[in-house]
Amino acid sequence: MQVWAIANQKGGVGKTTTTLALGRSLALQGQRVLLVDLDPHGSLTRAFGVSADPPPAGVLELFSTPPLPMADLARPSPLEGLDFVCAQTALATLERRSANQPGLGLALSQALSRHTGGHDYVLLDCPPTLGLLMVNALAAADRLIVPTQTEPLAMHGLAGMCRTSEMVERSRGRPLPVAVLPTMFDRRTRAGRDTLRQMQEDYRDRVWSEAVPIDTQLCNADLLAQQSAGSAHPGRALGAYARALDWILAGQPQRLEQAA
Numbered sequence: 001m002q003v004w005a006i007a008n009q010k011g012g013v014g015k016t017t018t019t020l021a022l023g024r025s026l027a028l029q030g031q032r033v034l035l036v037d038l039d040p041h042g043s044l045t046r047a048f049g050v051s052a053d054p055p056p057a058g059v060l061e062l063f064s065t066p067p068l069p070m071a072d073l074a075r076p077s078p079l080e081g082l083d084f085v086c087a088q089t090a091l092a093t094l095e096r097r098s099a100n101q102p103g104l105g106l107a108l109s110q111a112l113s114r115h116t117g118g119h120d121y122v123l124l125d126c127p128p129t130l131g132l133l134m135v136n137a138l139a140a141a142d143r144l145i146v147p148t149q150t151e152p153l154a155m156h157g158l159a160g161m162c163r164t165s166e167m168v169e170r171s172r173g174r175p176l177p178v179a180v181l182p183t184m185f186d187r188r189t190r191a192g193r194d195t196l197r198q199m200q201e202d203y204r205d206r207v208w209s210e211a212v213p214i215d216t217q218l219c220n221a222d223l224l225a226q227q228s229a230g231s232a233h234p235g236r237a238l239g240a241y242a243r244a245l246d247w248i249l250a251g252q253p254q255r256l257e258q259a260a
């Protein structure tokens with residue numbers, strides 16, 4: 001089982017969309033995939049049509065005493081081979097609990113190491129803050145995927161994620177290979193083109209050589225429902241994500257280091 005964390009310390013860069021799109025592509029290739037919504041905002045959970053009221057069982061139960069097994073929390077999606085675990089708004093309170101309950105940083109790693117659900121891939125949709133939930137995801141991950149919006153301010157989020165991944169590698173003593181995915185690229189704007197070029201110069205082979213284009217038809221809630229299995233016209237962004245997946249699967253460099 002491969003665990004991928006989809007993370008960036010910035011909101012609105014396409015993390016949830018990337019999680020859904022890569023998960024969908026993997027499932028269409030016949031892989032069994034589990035998506036885990038670690039963001040208290042619950043965008044991924046809502047995309048699957050699960051309401052926050054009453055709160056569904058989900059990630060919070062991985063942190064309860066005793067924790068529930070991941071397999072009991074996984075729900076099937078409309079797409080064959082794709083399951084998901086819900087987020088709850090109360091996840092936001094975990095930070096406070098973690099102060100007097102040491103060891104919570106490894107709850108997700110432990111749940112996944114015991115997981116017997118038959119999944120080939122687990123994709124972790126992270127919140128935009130470097131708190132307990134992201135720490136859990138990075139501790140559990142075999143790979144880190146950093147969606148990065150192709151606009152100048154996004155370079156800060158990417159650099160921040162770079163420093164965080166190096167910290168995680170040092171503290172756990174195991175490499176955390178990184179793949180940077182440029183997202184929401186608008187080739188008509190100069191800022192978009194300049195940012196993409198800068199990203200490729202700074203991060204070289206850690207960045208996918210293409211970019212996921214802006215696609216006004218892309219909506220997280222519809223992404224799986226409307227663009228399911230046999231869709232002949234998956235849309236520009238989903239087509240790009242399928243190629244990005246091939247790049248990630250083809251193997252990737254070991255570390256995210258800013259070129260000198």
Ligand SMILES: Nc1ncnc2c1ncn2[C@@H]1O[C@H](COP(=O)(O)OP(=O)(O)O)[C@@H](O)[C@H]1O
Nearest residue numbers: 011012013014015016017184213214215220237
């Ligand atoms: N390639 C794209 N083209 C157009 N809109 C996009 C694209 N990728 C994401 N979006 C939209 O941008 C918003 C933020 O994306 P989202 O994946 O939720 O970001 P994050 O999870 O990082 O906060 C959502 O409304 C999503 O539908």
Ligand SMILES: [Mg+2]
Nearest residue numbers: 015016039043
């Ligand atoms: Mg999100």
